[in-house]
Amino acid sequence: MVGALATDSLSGQVYFMDTNKANGSTNQGTENLKTVVEAGDRLVWTVISLECEAYAAIDEIVIDEDYCKPEKKTYEGTDVSYWIGTVKKDVKIIPYNIKFKAGTRAEPITTASSLYLVGKDA
Amino acid sequence: MSQQLAIILMVDVEAALKDNTLEGNTYLFDNMKLQGSEGLGTGKLISAINGISYYDGSQADKQILNWLPYGVGSLPPTLPKSFLADKSKNSDLNTIEDFKALAERIETNENSQFTDIASVVEELKKISSSAGVKAKVQSKFQGILHDLGISEHKIMDITGELITIESEGKIPEINSLTPIITGISGEAVDKNIIYPAAYGSPDMVTDGWYWSASVDTYRPGTYAYTMDVQLYKLSHSDGQWRWIPVHMRCEAYIRITNDFKKNGFTNAGVGSLPLPII
Incomplete structure (x- = not known):
């Protein structure tokens, strides 16, 4: 978070992981995670900041809505949010970006390079 | 105050349990990238600790390290500590309300729906299944079952929704319980480079216990722990559904150097923080 706030950029300051490595997801622990998905999969995005005292949340997930339309929801009884979306149809490779709210900064910060949803046969 | 640095151990719990190893299923991070940490986002982290002094030559304070374990498929640690207990309790209360409502519907025989026992049983089953499933933690040595935290917790998915069990032979898609660190040992401890211990956090938002250590920064070198x-x-x-503890180990490194300490905001030593121009 300090890195992102100090440089106004997420480049080199954000790491993505998913739970689908066994099915072929790649680039775990990098900015360019490629998540293997198929139609009907339910995707959930959450965020944790490296400095536990710093606030970070997803502001928007920018993706082709023909394939997935993530929505913001909150955990019951809290204001902690997560984003959830179902993969509408099989994909080959779909890039997407995530905008984050960070600290008390008014404007969200967008990932510097794309993440991807990748089809099983891609 | 000493500079506090965080080392995050992120575990793909489901994959680690399946492979029976943390090898290839952990992602380590710290917030010392600016100081030269290497291997962030991989299973081999070398945390850089720049020890001796600030740029202006003044003696740096001792270094404090904090370790925080998280699960890739676990509920976010930013949720209130009572989230699992509250949700479990609320679902029980809702179930009682549903039973009360059912009793009234049976009494008035709403829509002539309850003409035989089978229809009542069907409704009871529907309500029971929405009440979720409880799981207890099994102790490591004697197999004794106890509640997680101070009350019974129900099994939830990553969105915090209670799950229903279709078949007892099939483990459902669940929110993996957040892993815990139970000890820190190895070269860096044996050589008295770090002095780790578990502390209770007064912060109710995080999960209580955490491991922390002070570092002897006057002995440069790379040490494993x-x-x-x-x-x-x-x-x-x-x-009975039960959480069985599984013990695993993984290694990481600290590298102590004579390089200057840096401030993440100023990118240098002691100095003015970058204040916004209003």
Whole structure:
């Protein structure tokens, strides 16, 4: 978070992981995670900041809505949010970006390079 | 105040349990990238600790390290500590309300729906299944079952929704319990480079206990340390869902150098923080 706030950029300051490595997801622990998905999969995005005292949340997930339309929801009884979306149809490779709210900064910060949803046969 | 640095151990719990190893299933991070940490986002982290002084030559304070374990498929640690207990309790209360409502519907025989016992049983089953499933934690040595935290917790998915069990032989898609670190040992401890201990946090938002250490920064070098990690595997036996503790280990490194300490905001030593121009 300090890195992102100090440089106004997420480049080199954000790491993505998913739970689908066994099915072929790649680039775990990098900015360019490629998540293997198929139609009907339910995707959930959450965020944790490296400095536990710093606030970070997803502001928007920018993706082709023909394939997935993530929505913001909150955990019951809290204001902690997560984003959830179902993969509408099989994909080959779909890039997407995530905008984050960070600290008390008014404007969200967008990932510097794309993440991807990748089809099983891609 | 000493500079506090965080080392995050992120575990793909489901994959680690399946492979029975943390190898290839952990992602380590710290917030010392600016100081030269290497291997962030991989299973081999070398945390850089720049020890001796600030740029202006003044003596740096001792270094404090904090270790925080998280699960890739676990509920976010930013949720209130009572989230699991509250949700479990609320679902019980809702179930009682549903039973009360059912009793009234049976009494008035709403829509002539309840003409035989089978229809009542069907409604009761529907309500019972929406009440979720409780799981207890099995102790490591004697197999004794106890509640997680101060009350019974129900099994949830990553969105915090209660799950229903379709078949007792099939483990459902669940929110893996957050792993815990149960010990830190190895070269860096044996050589008295770090002095680790578990502390209780006064911060109610995080999960209480955490491991922390002060570092002897006057002995430059690269030192390995080992984390003892406890994961929880969900299983079903003797008519009871239970979280079975599974012990695993992984290694990481600290590298102490004579380089200057840096401030993440100013990118240098002691100095003015970058204040916004209003």
